[in-house]
Amino acid sequence: MAADLRTHHGFVAVRRTGAEEQVVGFVTWLPRVGDVNLVELTWLGVTPQFQRRGLGRRLVEAVADRCGQIGVSVMEVTTLADSVDYAPYARTRAFYRTLGFRDWRVDADFYGPGDDRLVLRKYL
Template identity: 35%
Template sequence: MTIEVVEGRSASDTRRILEALPDWFCDPAAIDNYVEATDDPRYESMVAISPTGPVGIALSRRHFHEAAELHLIAVDPGARRSGVGRSLVERVASVLAADGCSLLSVHTVGPSFQNEPYAHTRAFYRSVGFTPLEEHDGLDWPGPTLILVRPLQAADREEDVR
């Protein structure tokens, strides 16, 4: 699948993709919050576009000059396991590293909560260079949240991900 990752915002595509992923995004209020963040200028937004249209979204937020958070990444079910998520992460990392950011973090459901879809999510994050840092209960939801981190290096600045 040919994918181009570009800076852009599309609240309607964010909603469409999240609603198509009920194993991860089943809370309507959470979906509304992510859709709202898509239009919030405090978040950088990347969109993965295939020949048929947008198939992925990534939102990141810079907390400090040196550190940012991958706030959201979601890929349309029909495009999963085709490199879209990896392309989004690499593009986010590249843009952040080029601007002097040295650390990217992400939060997800922790491993002490038995859930197969989130086990796949954690495996994906590890496959794109994130390392588990710590797990906390009640951080983003009542259950366990795993914080993963990825150092951004000169190699990330040289990525030309499309």
């Protein structure tokens, strides 16, 4: 992840308390090689105390706004598919779906036997 943060586009959410600053969230993305109309969300993270407050939504919306400015029409994100019974990823899928991402493709056994990958897309 550290290498990605140096080479990907991104936004950081910072909480300021007086003179102190604390990173409370971030999002990174990359243009798809060979497709100037698509960006891939590569990382999204929000500290636990700031989750479920709309910060993740605002970070993804910031990427969508930037995409609009540069003429990109599709955002893509990948995660574990519905076939993988793991609660944190069920929440991840629900989060992206509420933001307008739709299931685009499932890649069987992508992460290993029985660990399918779900590709979601949002058309801007």
